[in-house]
Amino acid sequence: MAPVLRVLVVDDSAVVRQGVLLLLEHVPDMVVEVASDPLIAQQKMKSQRPDVVLLDLEMPRMDGLTFLRQLMREEAPVPVVVCTGLAGPGSETAVRLLQEGAVEIISKPMLGVGDFLRESRARFVESLRNAARSRPRLVRRTSVAVLERPSSPSLLTVTTDKVVAVGASTGGTEALRQLLVSMPPDCLGLVIVQHMPELFTAAFARRLQQVCRIEVKEAAQGDRVMRGRALIAPGNRHLRVRRSGGHYEVDVLDGARVSGHKPSVDVLFHSVARAAGPNAVGVLLTGMGDDGADGLLAMKRAGAATLAQDEASCVVFGMPRAAIERGAVGEVLPLGEMGDALRRRARSP
Template sequence: MALRILVVDDSAVVRQSMLMLLEHVPGMVVEVASDPFIAQQKMKSHRPDVILLDLEMPRMDGLTFLRQLMREDEPVPVVVCSGLAGPGSETAVRALEEGAVEIITKPTLGVGDFLRESRSRLVEALRSAARSRPRLARRAAPVPVEVVVPERPERPAPSLLTVTTDKVVAVGASTGGTEALRQLLEPMPPDCPGLVIVQHMPEQFTSAFAKRLNELCRIEVKEAASGDRVQQGRALIAPGNRHLWVQRSGGHYRVELLDSERVSGHKPSVDVLFHSVARAAGANAVGVLLTGMGDDGADGLLTMKLAGAATIAQDEATCVVFGMPRAAIERGAAEDVLPLGAISSAVLRRARK
């Protein structure tokens, strides 16, 4: 069955670019609309499977249209198409909070380069969105803090060096992860262990995302920079288009940003982060794999488990897309499979052991 895509953008250049980009993709049917009012009329006759939505339009802005869509009983999944810089990136992050499942960067004057470089990522984003449940994670009721988590198996006594080093929590997420990360980080107390996070997101959007989380959370949240220390009460988020690598520095940990090839199809890659944490922290780490399409992070989470770390995967019921956690569970990488609302308290308990 064909996947119906509705592109809503007031730019004729962008609409034409998307048609050129998608018209030859097998199994996709693409329609365009120059604003939300025209889109609403088209949706009456043909309901799309995914909407590719601009945010800045004259008659009705995309954020308002998105809110209308999310009020429906079965909302159409929305992928935001936004510019990279300034207020546009901040508005795109707000759109993710409102229920959009993904962000892609808008074509600029170099449309040819966009077509060559971004087609596979755009197609993956649209197919991922079509499989998503855009409201489920936001509706899921939090699990009480006193939820019982199974005890970890007994392990050999760690060395003195391991005992005296700090704890580190490594987290990976993709589609639907912006809302999942908010729910994970908001309950964290100021003395929580240091967190390192990879969220699949285009370059420059991660800065606005980190800034937004920093406004909402009791802990410090910032876009990671090379040399940043992993410390209590701080979460470091990998910048778009850079891998995040954790290394030991005496009894502590610091991060480095790597500009190397994509791993598991992504940059930043969850696998790169998890493998580095397994190597640097071993049993002093907790690994968490949240909602997302594909399998990035599954192998890395298994490596963390084999190194003695506690490992957690988000359960299917609370995932927007049950791809990455499923892959980890199938590999035997997750010690615990928990609903999103239970993960924060489980991380704190694991880190304190």
């Protein structure tokens, strides 16, 4: 018999609380508790800790963002799915919530919430199950300065014959922030796939640009891969790397989902294996599923160095585990050591 999944719904709307209760009452392995604000939720959590929290943002006495931050400071944070009308796709609020530790954002309408809940039953069940399997990381508040980038354009205009390809999914927004913040201005050019909906990636790239010493941007057709730059695949578009003379460029493509995703890490990694071969590094970070495992194996067979994040530092160890099991990974590292590993490879011939 499957273990019972305990869901705590924290929302000041009686319509939403009742709607979720009705939505999940026939899911055999889910038990739902409700709270009309975070203070009531805190009291309930003292007697029965949930496996996942479904959280609204705008509530009396304490807002949802403050409650999320409190949850993420606990030694064993409870996974949180945010369901709100205040964080639409691509909004700064949505990206901020992901960086603060939310596993997923579900955007609910301001009107017709009851119909929305009924129509979205499958998505809610899948989101709650996925979140419960994740392992949110403890978030310690640190002050992050907005960094000045070098005034000299030289580091950002030198093409490179090496490329770093990175794939991430659940938990990847924070993992990528930590990785990219550690990169020096002359780091190897990076191409990145983070599983994100359309419109989210541009806002995500802008937030990273504010805190990194390198240029971070949402990839556009024909962008060059160069030192000091990270290109992030747009949501709902595949990203491919190709060789163009003495440098690399990217193609941003439509098409079917690959490995269940668009953008797909497998699409990126296979293209880098073809274009760069041994002049590449593949990095697979936290995420659910197996996207990227086949592509990383192709990179390894082409002579590339291949790295995967270790289980202890992952929010979800799905994608790295799949790649390790297929023999695609040359080195397994904690997230905190990834930056040093890439810097060493930048200096090697």
